[in-house]
Amino acid sequence: MDAPPLTPSPTPPLTRSVAARCDYFDTGRCRSCALLDQPYDAQLADKQREVEALLPAPAAGWSEPVASPPVEFRNKAKMVVGGTATEPTLGILDAAFAGVDLRECRLHTRGLHDALPVLADFVRQADLAPYDVVQRRGELKHLLVTESPAGELMVRFVCRSQEPVARLRKHLPSLLGRLPVAVATVNLQPAHKAVLEGEREIVLTPAATLAMPLGAVTLHLRPRSFFQTNTAMATALYGEAVAWTTDLAPRSVWDLYSGVGGFALHLAAPGRAVTGVEISQEAVRSAEHSAAAAGLADVRFLPGDATTYAVNAAPEAVPDLVVVNPPRRGIGDQLAGWLEGSGVPHVLYSSCNARTLAADLAAMPSYAPVRGRLLDMFPHTRHYEVLVLLGRR
Numbered sequence: 001m002d003a004p005p006l007t008p009s010p011t012p013p014l015t016r017s018v019a020a021r022c023d024y025f026d027t028g029r030c031r032s033c034a035l036l037d038q039p040y041d042a043q044l045a046d047k048q049r050e051v052e053a054l055l056p057a058p059a060a061g062w063s064e065p066v067a068s069p070p071v072e073f074r075n076k077a078k079m080v081v082g083g084t085a086t087e088p089t090l091g092i093l094d095a096a097f098a099g100v101d102l103r104e105c106r107l108h109t110r111g112l113h114d115a116l117p118v119l120a121d122f123v124r125q126a127d128l129a130p131y132d133v134v135q136r137r138g139e140l141k142h143l144l145v146t147e148s149p150a151g152e153l154m155v156r157f158v159c160r161s162q163e164p165v166a167r168l169r170k171h172l173p174s175l176l177g178r179l180p181v182a183v184a185t186v187n188l189q190p191a192h193k194a195v196l197e198g199e200r201e202i203v204l205t206p207a208a209t210l211a212m213p214l215g216a217v218t219l220h221l222r223p224r225s226f227f228q229t230n231t232a233m234a235t236a237l238y239g240e241a242v243a244w245t246t247d248l249a250p251r252s253v254w255d256l257y258s259g260v261g262g263f264a265l266h267l268a269a270p271g272r273a274v275t276g277v278e279i280s281q282e283a284v285r286s287a288e289h290s291a292a293a294a295g296l297a298d299v300r301f302l303p304g305d306a307t308t309y310a311v312n313a314a315p316e317a318v319p320d321l322v323v324v325n326p327p328r329r330g331i332g333d334q335l336a337g338w339l340e341g342s343g344v345p346h347v348l349y350s351s352c353n354a355r356t357l358a359a360d361l362a363a364m365p366s367y368a369p370v371r372g373r374l375l376d377m378f379p380h381t382r383h384y385e386v387l388v389l390l391g392r393r
């Protein structure tokens, strides 16, 4: 999801029952928050109705949907840098590829909001010319900033080439003096295309990981690793996963599409073997770091394709519980078919797309939903997360 902004406005303070107001939205500069005209409670009720229409009802009925804070919930700012080195814009590009500044977006956590003007100053100070899409000139393409629940920042400068690296290193101490930056990096994205980040990362700080304490578990996030963008909803999601599976007492768990290990690390328990499978090597390294820091010996993470891992597993390796949390496309027919024939007693499916979830469930007729809950990971948009626990009929 790209950052949908809300700006402070003279209208009354936002509550859950009134529609949010945003100058950027009202003036047409940014329309990312497509549902902004609708009161938050009504958005949530519509999403719940959609879930109930798309998916079979769980045996225990649908739990009450989990509401997000309506503002200041996004822990990651993805800002396209436009304008000039002396007057940079942080936000998006308009139809003519000119920068539109959205630094007042109220979806960002307070720490991100306060950091953006300081980062704009830093762009000036380090003379980082924004990349001009039309002229194909300039260096700085994006600023990607993540705030941890403890208030620390990971700041990533996505650049066309290494040209600004020396200047960034020279001026970095002044940035570290002004903001609680734990990790600063340059990501190299040389291609002239609308891709957020490239393959190569140059770490400028002694630390390369941002600690994300979430309740009892701390996830250590490396650059280029997926992390749920709404910290409150991520905490609720992992908490629900633990609550729903404790009574099942699985002795073995697979976490497929494990990312930085959110489900795997929360589900780790004495006497339980947990295996995470994830395509991104950087996310696997993040998860391994977190498992080691927590002293968890029986949790391992493997790089690779989730479906390939499952279909090649020996019959005796099939676990008691499989967690799947795929991208929007869902798990697809092959993995659904394998689960269907696998004998795995329970599947916990966390989905950001109820339509592909419905298609995957249709491909697994032996399973029926036992519990289900919507978590509003993406307020003011049509998107949300839905968690379902499946049991064999």
Ligand SMILES: C[S@@+](CC[C@H](N)C(=O)[O-])C[C@H]1O[C@@H](n2cnc3c(N)ncnc32)[C@H](O)[C@@H]1O
Residues within 6 Å of the ligand: 226, 227, 228, 256, 257, 258, 259, 260, 261, 262, 263, 277, 278, 279, 280, 283, 304, 305, 306, 307, 325, 326, 327
């Ligand atoms: C929605 S994220 C979930 C991450 C994690 N479960 C969490 O809670 O943060 C989906 C993850 O699937 C990974 N992924 C995408 N395709 C994959 C594949 N074919 N096999 C394994 N992992 C994949 C992505 O890199 C991403 O980390």
